[in-house]
Amino acid sequence: MKVLIDEQYRKFLIGDNLDKDLQLDFGVLSKDQLNAAQNGDVLQSHLGKKVFVLDASFVDIFEKIKRGPQIITLKDAALIAAYTGISDKSIIVDAGAGSGALISYLGNVVKPSGKVYSYEVSDEFIKLASENIKDLNLQDTVIIKNKNIYDGIDEKNVDMLSLDLPEPWRVIEHANKSLKIGGYFVAYLPSMTQVQIFVSALTKNYRIEQIFEDLQRNWIVRGQIARPESMMLGHTGFITIARRLY
Numbered sequence: 246m247k248v249l250i251d252e253q254y255r256k257f258l259i260g261d262n263l264d265k266d267l268q269l270d271f272g273v274l275s276k277d278q279l280n281a282a283q284n285g286d287v288l289q290s291h292l293g294k295k296v297f298v299l300d301a302s303f304v305d306i307f308e309k310i311k312r313g314p315q316i317i318t319l320k321d322a323a324l325i326a327a328y329t330g331i332s333d334k335s336i337i338v339d340a341g342a343g344s345g346a347l348i349s350y351l352g353n354v355v356k357p358s359g360k361v362y363s364y365e366v367s368d369e370f371i372k373l374a375s376e377n378i379k380d381l382n383l384q385d386t387v388i389i390k391n392k393n394i395y396d397g398i399d400e401k402n403v404d405m406l407s408l409d410l411p412e413p414w415r416v417i418e419h420a421n422k423s424l425k426i427g428g429y430f431v432a433y434l435p436s437m438t439q440v441q442i443f444v445s446a447l448t449k450n451y452r453i454e455q456i457f458e459d460l461q462r463n464w465i466v467r468g469q470i471a472r473p474e475s476m477m478l479g480h481t482g483f484i485t486i487a488r489r490l491y
C-alpha cells in the first residue's frame with residue numbers, strides 16, 4: 246500500500262493495484278500514474294496540485310484497520326511490548342483476537358522468527374482479524390485459532406500471554422502450564438474492579454510487575470500556537486503485568 250500526501254499535508258492510504266483513477270480534493274490522478282508511483286515520487290494531479298508518494302508504514306495501515314470490537318490502541322500495545330521485552334524470538338499467546346489490533350502490533354515486533362497465537366471464539370471476528378492481519382502481511386507470524394482460551398492453551402514455553410477478554414482469571418491455571426518460568430502474563434481490562442479480581446486470583450507464583458493506565462495528550466504546535474489538542478484519547482484500559490516465578 247502507498248500513502249499520498251497532498252499540499253495541505255493531508256494523508257490518503259491507497260492500494261497497490263488500482264483499477265480506477267483516483268479523484269480527491271486535489272484533483273484526479275490516473276490509475277497508471279498511481280500504480281507506477283514509487284516511494285519519494287511527487288505526482289501532479291490534473292489540477293496541477295502536487296501529491297507526495299510514500300510507501301505505507303505499519304502505522305499508516307494500522308490506523309485504517311477495520312474495526313469490530315474495541316481495539317487496543319497503539320499507545321497501550323507499545324507499552325505492553327516495551328514492558329514485556331518481546332523480541333523477534335518471542336512466542337506469544339493472546340486472546341481474544343477481536344479486530345486483530347494488538348496481535349498485529351505484537352506480530353510486527355516478533356516477526357520474522359517469533360509467533361503470535363491468538364484464540365478467538367467468534368467466527369465473525371476471526372474473519373475480520375484475519376483480513377487485517379493479511380493487509381499488514383503478517384499471516385506467517387500471527388496464527389488465529391478458533392478456540393476458547395478458558396478451555397486451555399495448546400502452546401508450551403510461551404514468553405508472553407496477553408489477554409483482552411472479560412475474565413482473565415479463568416486462564417491462570419492454563420497459564421501455569423504454558424507460560425515459561427520468567428514469562429509475562431498481561432491482562433488488559435477496562436475496569437479496576439476486574440483488575441482487583443484478577444490480582445487477587447493470581448497465585449503466589451506470580452510477581453506483579455506493574456499495574457498502570459497511560460494517557461496520551463497530543464499537542465498542536467503551529468506558528469504562535471502551542472497548546473494541547475482539545476480532544477484526547479484518555480482512559481482506554483488498565484494494564485496489569487505479572488511475571489511467572491515458578
Ligand code: SAH
Pocket residue numbers: 314315316317318340341342343344345346347348364365366367370392393394395409410411
Ligand atoms: N485485543 C483485540 C480486541 C479484543 S475484544 C484488539 O486489539 O483488536 C475481545 C475479544 O475476545 C472478542 O472478539 C471476543 O469474541 C473474544 N473472547 C471473549 N472471550 C473469549 C474466550 N474465552 N476465548 C477466546 N476469545 C474470547
